[in-house]
Ligand SMILES: Nc1ncnc2c1ncn2[C@@H]1O[C@H](COP(=O)(O)OP(=O)(O)O)[C@@H](O)[C@H]1O
């Protein structure tokens with residue numbers, strides 16, 4: 001039987017990952033596929049926390065760019081992540097996996113509030129915990145929320161599932177010559193301004209000695225490979 005390299009992981013799923021090839025919103029087929037991959041990892045005995053983004057619905061920076069107050073736009077972005085979290089939790093339910101949503105912003109009629117001890121307990125019981133509303137604060141990102149919740153939950157690694165299959169020497173969507181790193185240190189990633197993740201998230205993980213693995217959400221089986229400790233994506237380390 002395959003043995004997982006980690007007991008507890010914090011998975012950052014971008015909002016855009018949920019769109020698939022659609023222009024906006026949540027693509028059910030894509031969500032079921034992602035849920036099936038996460039379910040497979042839970043069957044290895046790994047405790048899973050998920051921080052979900054909101055970029056498929058609303059991004060604060062975009063609202064601010066069109067003249068909206070930045071903090072207001074960011075709160076809208078956080079609310080977008082709550083919708084994604086609910087869709088994801090429902091997909092887990094349909095797949096027969098127990099999941100709970102905890103929100104950093106209080107909307108008690110809809111989802112549980114974030115309570116650290118309770119989140120840990122859910123994970124110990126084998127439930128997937130979906131962390132919604134990012135950090136609960138404007139001017140932050142869900143990448144930073146993943147670093148924060150990962151640290152709070154004492155996860156052994158943050159897994160960033162995104163559109164690219166790792167950290168490159170430059171943005172691979174803009175520079176076709178860019179080369180992928182197998183491993184890179186936090187200091188180098190920050191020093192070179194590699195924009196695959198924001199500096200706040202990198203810095204928090206560096207301070208907490210919490211490694212990050214960046215891998216592609218579109219590559220089937222990649223999540224399991226990362227969890228088994230196989231060479232997949234890029235490891236960002238201390
Ligand atoms: N050095 C780099 N290595 C990899 N990706 C990079 C790099 N610099 C910028 N990017 C871009 O960062 C994107 C991932 O970050 P982001 O848009 O925040 O993703 P997400 O929506 O998954 O949080 C990639 O799609 C890629 O275009």
Ligand SMILES: O=c1ccn([C@@H]2O[C@H](COP(=O)(O)OP(=O)(O)O)[C@@H](O)[C@H]2O)c(=O)[nH]1
Pocket residue numbers: 013014015016052053054055056058059060061073074075076077078080081133134135136137138139140141142143145
């Ligand atoms: O702690 C947080 C996390 C998120 N956001 C807002 O929520 C939006 C959606 O999150 P993000 O862009 O990180 O989602 P992703 O890129 O992963 O889809 C962001 O643009 C911000 O406006 C925020 O204000 N504080």
